Amino acid sequence: MSDHILQFKNISKRFGSQTVLDEVSLSVGTGEIFSLLGPSGCGKTTLLRICGGFDYPDAGRVILDGKDITELPPNKREIRTVFQNYALFPHMTVWDNVAFGLKIAGVDKHTMMREVGKYIEMVQLSGHEGKKPGQLSGGQRQRVAIARALVNKPKILLLDEPLAALDLKLRQRMLIELDTIHDEVGITFLFVTHDQQEAMSISDHIAVMHNGNVEQIGTPVELYEAPKNSFIAAFIGDTNFFDGLVEQEDGDYCTLMIKDFPALSVYNDKKLRRGDKVNLSIRPEKFMISATKPEITDAHTNLLQGKVEEVIYLGAHTRYWVRVQDWRISVVKQHFSYALDERKICWGDEVWLKFEGDNAYMLERYTEEDENLLALPDV
Ligand SMILES: Nc1ncnc2c1ncn2[C@@H]1O[C@H](COP(=O)(O)OP(=O)(O)OP(=O)(O)O)[C@@H](O)[C@H]1O
Ligand SMILES: [Mg+2]
Incomplete structure (x- = not known):
């Protein structure tokens, strides 16, 4: 296993005349929580979509575990995404939502029962298996989305502003839960947020983006104590x-x-x-x-x-x-x-x-x- 599970190499993307990503390069360490942090419109979701295979870059390569996956369709990548709106199947129960990916993969019934049960328990939804998404709170829906993404054991879990729809207290609690789930499954998380406190509290490394460029990559402490420029210093915490x-x-x-x-x-x-x-x-x-x-x-x-x-x-x-x-x-x-x-x-x-x-x-x-x-x- 390489030290870096995921690498973006000189990724560029334009929409019309707008350059949304400008030769972005970064490496995500195996097993870590890596955050893309930056103001609205800086290109975070676009980079995540390119990683998941929902968009293709105009230039550059995406390398997963040493293998070039730039041209692969989403279902051929060992990557799962938790979207901001969770994208659950509204007519299916919690159980069926979580089981969906395993059914598609043709997993035998015994394994499916064990794995679905395990992930539902991990995200603390035991007892809610028979409910439909409409009968759940925002935080519970979010946990179903996480369990559904994890059950296929991807190499990387992509999370695009997964907490944005939740109120402050729930966001803080879910952040701790996400961290616990990460420790339990040991899968690499690529986490997108525009909230610097969220990124600071959960990440091993953060890439701060601005206008389609990566301004600085570092640990939360490095970004706070040794910001590279005034954009980082002002964006991460307060300063004079x-x-x-x-x-x-x-x-x-x-x-x-x-x-x-x-x-x-x-x-x-x-x-x-x-x-x-x-x-x-x-x-x-x-x-x-x-x-x-x-x-x-x-x-x-x-x-x-x-x-x-x-x-x-x-x-x-x-x-x-x-x-x-x-x-x-x-x-x-x-x-x-x-x-x-x-x-x-x-x-x-x-x-x-x-x-x-x-x-x-x-x-x-x-x-x-x-x-x-x-x-x-x-x-
Ligand atoms: N399909 C598209 N067609 C045209 N422009 C797009 C498309 N997708 C994104 N953009 C533009 O690219 C820029 C970056 O968008 P992106 O969604 O990656 O930003 P973001 O960093 O995720 O922002 P936010 O924090 O608001 O989610 C924006 O200016 C957006 O308008
Ligand atoms: Mg976005």
């Missing part, structure tokens, strides 16, 4: 962006000039040079907010001074909007403890924002639009 200019290199770090800020020391993983323009991303939770000036002992710890413009209490954490000259900075403070007599930071307070140079991330500029940067001072 600052335009700046590298003033000087300093070993693994560099000194960065940002309008209205003191000189900052920031980790320079991209080996940027004096004069390079950067887009600095600092996540809200990376700031430490305090009403008194903190002591700084490390050369790569940075300090900003500002004024609180907004306080939003959210139970587990509080979000502050802090004004530093022209910048409005989003800061999140977790409530490790929340003693009622503790001095709270309030609207209008002067505060200090501390952050470590390792926790700020310099990004490739995604667009050219903002060239309005600092002039480099003479040194």
